[in-house]
Amino acid sequence: MSLPQVSLRISYESPITLTDMPKSVTAFAPASVSNVSCGFDIMGFALERPGDTVTVRYCDSPGVRIAALRGETNGLPLDASLNTAVAPVAALLRDFGAGIGVEIELVKGLPPGSGIGSSAASAVAAAVAANALFGAGLQPRELLKYAIEGERIASGSVHADNVAPSLLGGYVLIRGYEPIDIVQIPVPDGLWCTVVCPDVVIRTKEARDILPAAISLRDVVAQTGNAAGLVAGLIMGDFGLVGRSLHDVVAEPARAKLIPGFDRLKSEALDAGALGSGISGSGPALFALSTTREVAEHVGDRLTEVLTSRGVRSLKYVSTISKIGAHIVEEAP
């Protein structure tokens, strides 16, 4: 194995030598809830778990290849070039390790196409691992553009509302896209998230195509009021305001029909004590926010029961909003 390009990047002042550098890095990136009801395309937050784990290691043949896919791989594209873990590594390789070769091992901890940022988690974990492996030394915010490369492959357009929270952790507002303006919103303690992923397939593109092309002025006023209210409620720790703000008049009315029993699921979540709920990402997952773990578990149980009664299997996750984003799990020499 030869690493001539890497050695060129080590300056004389650097304490790093080739022997210090890992030959394999493993990173974890969490699932995330994006859109968050009224925050269509502008908000997302990281869960503690589940998440994807990616190992990037040097290999002899130049370029990037997938060595192994494990875990929740059902529904992943068979074409490796469409795997969202590949593009960020290829982009980092181009900028920081041209000429060398790496292979990727991806352990999917969250199911693809579920609406909790599966493609983003793979892309983010891969970017974080490759950053460390190549000694690129990029800060998380600098890694964003590389991780977004993966999302571009998954959805055909640039969205950061899963990538940013998975990478940075916490609750993220994407104030604007031109240029991208990421704002980390302080999250109050004591906020719990329930996610239920029904085992139905919704393609991201399909969920986009169903959206209205235009929104009435009245609905724009409602949506901006709720989006501003949600952010204010989070920063001020006003859970009542958070709950009152969780209404989406833009995407939810169109996308609800893609999720079996959506209205019933929403009302069950509220009945079970949630502050509010909505579609996670472009679905089919639903999220709900609650103020205790017990309520969050109860909400999850109720939603699972409703889905089961309709013959729909589902996965349930209960988690706080994680303050830690993607991180290195292991560096092997």
Place this chain on the structure above:
Amino acid sequence: MSLPQVSLRISYESPITLTDMPKSVTAFAPASVSNVSCGFDIMGFALERPGDTVTVRYCDSPGVRIAALRGETNGLPLDASLNTAVAPVAALLRDFGAGIGVEIELVKGLPPGSGIGSSAASAVAAAVAANALFGAGLQPRELLKYAIEGERIASGSVHADNVAPSLLGGYVLIRGYEPIDIVQIPVPDGLWCTVVCPDVVIRTKEARDILPAAISLRDVVAQTGNAAGLVAGLIMGDFGLVGRSLHDVVAEPARAKLIPGFDRLKSEALDAGALGSGISGSGPALFALSTTREVAEHVGDRLTEVLTSRGVRSLKYVSTISKIGAHIVEEAP
């Protein structure tokens, strides 16, 4: 003068007797900047000055009449029933003083039709004065619906984005209208507002009719991102974020053409050091936010110069965001 209805409202436990009650109350309500760029129909904040001063006093003939109009009365409707100070007093009279008669003296400190909440300031000052005069004892938030009666007359629809900040002070988010949900947003110290009112006439209805009926999904995302960013910036005291968020893609593109030299005025405000600027209310006033009084004054001077060079007279105000809303100035026995 007889006050039989009032005496009926004094309970046996009350320490108040008729002789304690004022026969005349004067209240002040400040001007306000509503919409605040990206906060179309959902945000507003109070200035320290200018404002309207309203005296409400008992008189012998039942009902409500206007005894005097003074100050900036140019442009006020000649029909007293259209004066926005009358409706809130009439509504309070109906609920708390039926059968008695009052007269109103209104001193306009801010010009009607300027875009800084002139009709709201009159309505709010009148409501606050009448509340005290009738011994109704309503809290400011309870007074909101009475003050809104005045705005209904002025604009034909219910908007609270001037009434709420003028009544409550500070920076107000109207999270929703059904039911009305007023959120007081903490304002960081050190934020200064410049308001320049060009002497051109824009009717509120005309400014409404020019608005687009529907907004593209892309613009909805931009508007919600900015609205959430503005609120986050204010609460977190992040002035950079406040400035980056001050973009309106909903109302401003349509209304800019009603204001002579609008694009030039905006770029001058930024050149002069403002964080950002936009149309106040439905115009023609412009507001700009800055981080020092000196910059705010400088911004005002530059905007005034631009307007003067186009032959347009204007009024200039520089103020912090007032933390105090409408208040009693005098109670006369």
